[in-house]
Amino acid sequence: MHPYRTKNCGELRRSNVRERARLSGWVHRARDHGGLLFIDLRDHYGLTQCVVEPDSPAFALASEARSEWVLTLTGPVVARSTDTVNPDLPTGEVELRIEEVAIQSRAEELPLPVFGDLDYPEETRLRYRFLDLRRERLHHNIVLRSQVVQSIRRRMTGAGFMEFQTPILTASSPEGARDFLVPSRLHPGKFYALPQAPQQFKQLIMVAGFDRYFQIAPCFRDEDGRADRSPGEFYQLDVEMSFVTQDDVFAAMEPVLHGVFEEFAGNRPVSRPPFPRIPYAESMLLYGSDKPDLRNPVMIADATQVFNREDVTFKAFKGKETVRAIPAPGAAAQPRSWFDRMNEWARGEGAAGLGYIVFEEENGRTVGKGPIAKFLSDDALSRLAVLTASKPGDAVFFAADKIGRAAVLAGQARLKIGSELSLTRKDCFEFCWIVDFPMYEWNEDEKRIDFSHNPFSMPNFDRDKFLALDLQDRDTILGIKAFQYDIVCNGVELSSGAIRNHRPDVMLKAFEIAGYSRDETEQRFSGMLNAFRYGAPPHGGTAPGIDRIVMLLADVPNIREVTMFPMNQQAQDLMMGAPSEVNPRQLRELHLRIVQPEKKS
């Protein structure tokens, strides 16, 4: 007989009765009745109840066992009597009658119980991650992650993509996030950087003629964490394709994303390809966000003109750059205090407040109520009702400010209304592409033109006219769109992507517009620019976040729930004790000297 097991803890069934079996696993729970001892033995595959009576020679040793000890139990599989079957357990029709006990490992008193599904503080969970990972929910999430990655690989390979590995030790890139640096031993004073993404490598893979690339790629960024963003490192499905248009990239990704989500969504419906394509400007207007949650039916409208009419005398909104109207269907049923709380919330977000109008029916016609309704003529009110598709029983909130701030506040109010009024659908996955991002934006602080998103994107603009652009023509430049797109699911940005700028002349001009001299651009991106001078195919790609895909499928709000060994918000690994000090010899070899920051007085 195998020294550890002939079956795992999840596979014994009625058909195995009368077989002799050996199981190994952790003591999930022990119930000692004095004259009868039950041990629930658990492994990766499941749970099996094992039982022993006092007249058995195994009883003494078995009754020593405590939670999370590792045991090997041997004995005959027996059927449970009908009144003792456990229907909640796949193995619940049988039990193992213990005849032999081997204690493989003992466990000290647990800092984190494996049994039960209570929530425990992050610090404990991270410090004892190996215990937390034994628990059912987290164990299941990690298994799901593995299956999702496997499914992605299968689908990508099936679609003709090849997976290639790109370097982990590479050069610091001057743009983007803060790099993680690795000091060079052989080259004093020089550093490698961990890749923020394999961006330049995957483009070089296209220049090298490999046509369709993907990688489940680790990415490193030394930026602060958030609940949905681990500090330091994360994984993305990095994709690049040659000789493609934007639509070709969408057509390649949609079946993969739809397929993976469908495979693991259970009964939750998933958007069918083709996913909606929403221009950036339209998304900012209708949803107040560049990552709209389409499960929320509320659509924002622009009401600036209504409030500037002569028959509208609400002074607080007069002369505001923008007034956005956020419908709140059915909100008339809410008490006054609900509207007050919405206002308070808006003030907490740094806004002056949210005006609102409630539509009611009076003598067969629709009238407006609420603090600001009296400043609007009947005609203006009905115009608002049309704009916001409101009917009696509905309300409308208003966000008035500069265009950017009003849009964002309206977007936040939309999310709040959606969740507070239970309008946002649950248990479904709504995808969309956001397209036509602006290539550039105006940096008001530094009074200059910045790249709006990815500087390597191809401008969606006539090439000759682009090359001839006058840098003084700010309005034209700020109006240029890029072949740049995001894929969004349920209000979560899964990735951005782009058709890349593969032409050195256009790239130099694009950077010149953003304030980089030709020499500077040549120097900073010499690797890629050089490659583009030897025959670069038109190419483009995208890179959906693996962690976020699994978060959505596992329906958890925190990225640590789908990561095997995550760091905490301070970018520390509490279990391994990283980061840690290193010994002086290591520092000498690396030509480093530590300068501690001065303590605050």
Added chain:
RNA sequence: GGGGGCGUAGCUCAGUUGGUUAGAGUGACGGCCUGUCACGCCGUAGGUCGCGGGUUCGAGCCCCGUCGCUCCCGCCA
């Protein structure tokens, strides 16, 4: 870098207006119990109330500082 919340037994938490010896559940340890599957019953041990200072006759509770965790803003091409 900034803002909010939290910090009490191994673990999860309660602790009223500042007032006697800081409690419960769970886990640990010991005892009883032959059908449980959150087994049940009895008992025992277990505390630097994050840390430092202050106010007070008296501080887990109030004040100041500090540390840690977490959520958010900044940041994340």
